[in-house]
Each structure stands twice: as C-alpha cells, then as structure tokens.
Amino acid sequence: MLWWRVSVLSVAAAMAVPLAAFSRLRRTWPDAASSWALAVPLALAAAVAILPLGAAGAASAGALRGLRAEPFHLLDPDRRDTLAHLLAWLPALVFGDAGAVRLVAAGAAGSSALLAFALVRSAGLATGPALAAQAALPAIVVAVAGPARAAHVQALPQALVLLLLVHLVRRLAHLEGARDTAALFGYLALAQAAGAAPALEVALLVAVLAGAEALAGSRRRARRLFTSGALSTAAVLALGALPRLLDWPSAAALEAPSYRAPFVPLALVAGAGAVGLTALPRGTGAPRVLAAGIAAALAAAVLAGAAALDAGRPGLGLLAPAAACGLAALTGLSFRTSAARAPGSRS
Secondary structure, eight states, X not given: OHHHHHHHHHHHHHHHHHXXXXXXHHHHOXXXXXXXXXXXXXXXXXXXXXXXXXXXXXXXXXXXXXXXXXXXXXXXXXXXXXXXXXXXXXXXXXXXXXXXXXXXXXXXXXXXXXXXXXXXXHTTOOHHHHHHHHHHHHHHHHHHHOHHHHHHTSHHHHHHHHHHXXXXXXXXXXXXXXXXXXXXXXXXXXXXXXXHHHHHXXXXXXXXXXXXXXXXXXXXXXXXXXHHHHHHHHHHHHHHHHHHHTTOOOOOOOOOOOOOOOHXXXXXXXXXXXXXXXTXXXXXXXXXXXXXXXXXXXXXXXXXXXXXXXXSOTTHHHHHHHHHHHHHHHHHXXXXXXXXXXXXXXX
16 A cells, blocks of 8 residues: 555656646747747656656666665766766655666656757747657657667656757847856756767767758857857766865766667667657757758767767757657658648649
C-alpha cells in the first residue's frame, strides 16, 4: 500500500513539471503554447515516472546515493549527469534514489515534448504539425537510444538542448543588445552543463551558426553568438575543473554500460530532418538554426566516434528536434496538398 501511494505521488509530481513549464511558456511565448500541447507531455511524464530503471538508470541511482553521502563529488569532472543528480537531491529524500532519478527524467521528458510543440510553432507551423512533432520526438530518441536510456539518460539533456533551440529560433534575429546576449549565455551554459555530449553539441552548434551568420553578413551577431558560446563553455569547464584546482578527492567514473553513437542511424535521422526543413516557412530563423543543428550534430557524432566518447549519444540531442520539426513540416505540407486537391477546391 505504501509503494502504491508513493508511486501515485511520484506520477503526480512528474506531471506537475510539464504543467509548470506550460504555465511559464504561456506567459513568455503565448503563441507557442496551446492547451492541445499538454496531452502528450503529461502522458509521457506519467509513463517515464513508472518505467523500470535500466542499467544506466540504476547506475545513476547508485551514483546519487553515493553523492548524497559525499556531496563534494557533485562537482567531480569524472562524474556523469551531475546536473540531474543535483535536481534529484531533494526528491530523493521522499522517493528514494531510484524514484528521484525517475522523477527528474519524467519531468524532463514531458518538458521536452512541450518544447517540441513550442519549437514547431516558433518555426511558423500550425498546431497540427506541432502535435505531430510531439509524437515524433520521443519516437526518434527511443529508436536511436533505446527506451530505457532515452527515458533516464537522454531526457534531461534533450530538454535543455530543446530549450536552447527554441530560444535561438525566436531570438537569434534580435541578438543585438546586452540583455539578449546575457540571456543566450544562460541558455548555452544550462545546455552545456547537462553532460559531455550536449556540451560538445552546443559548442559545435555555436561554431556552425556563428560562421553562417558571418558569411551572411551579420558579423556583429556572429561575434555576439561566438562570445556567448565561448564564455559559457569556459564557465562550464571551469566549474568542472574546480575540484582538481582545490585538490578535492576525485571519484571514479560511473559504472555504466559503454556505448557509442551509431553514425548510420544518426545520418538517416539527419537526412529525414534536412528534407523536412526545406518545407519550413522562410519568415523565421528556424531553417538556418535547425540546419546548423543538423551539421553540428553530425560533426559531434564523428568527433565522438574518433575520440571514443561514451558519455552520451553525441548528436542525438540536436538531431532529434531538427528531424521532428522537419517531419512536422512535411506533415503540414502533405495536409495542405491533400486539402488543395480535395473535391470542390479551386486548384
């Protein structure tokens, strides 16, 4: 009976995260929020909250247990997912270590689906394609990473990278003043702090996007973008190096199954996303931001394969939203085409 009550409480807490994110989104970007956007995030959060932990999730729960016993290891650069562990610190007092890992992952998974809707709406597409993107995003991540890893390892980095992409799509053209530059720095640092894989993806995204802006003649914007990216990377690296600079004891890396980003599935996802991006409206910054994301993601996958980086699925965090947005654009294009050819149409 106690387990049942804790499970219900855990599901309710997990669903509260996308609800809070939706409330904030509706105040900040009302055109990118709709009540229709809540169904998939709430269902996804509830499902992840009760999904059994896989090997990587169990390793993360064990690491959280050790970190709560020795808090100074939270800043250890050899630790993975320390941002997720920091967020799970207080929930672990109520739900236990495994329950806290599930709770953070569930809230992040639901928020990712909500941000996928916001990304597609910010790209100028209607509600229907945005709902299709919500369904496509978790399907892509699960297909490449597997259900357990997608739920409990990829969820938080995916949500933070998506938040950065939505911000770039909406605000890149307005990157002129100090306020916008500071906001971009915050989003970049938050995404890079999620782990080694998103840090690599974000650094490459900034490089590709800044280069594209410079070639397009927006050199001032390119400088601000590059400066924010460099400062955020330096801040995240400095925070990771702090324990060594202070000569704190170093912990061993998490014992988790090793894996490497499969380039062929990522390339297939990138191809589908690139085709879909051609159908996006040209009045927003989405095509160039997401195209830069695809290029940076493929570069991250190649570099991670060469360096044998096993700290995530490098490239997937950027590729999944771009592909989901591309598929949503194709869905919207198909709908318009079928409507134009319907009986009684003027075409």
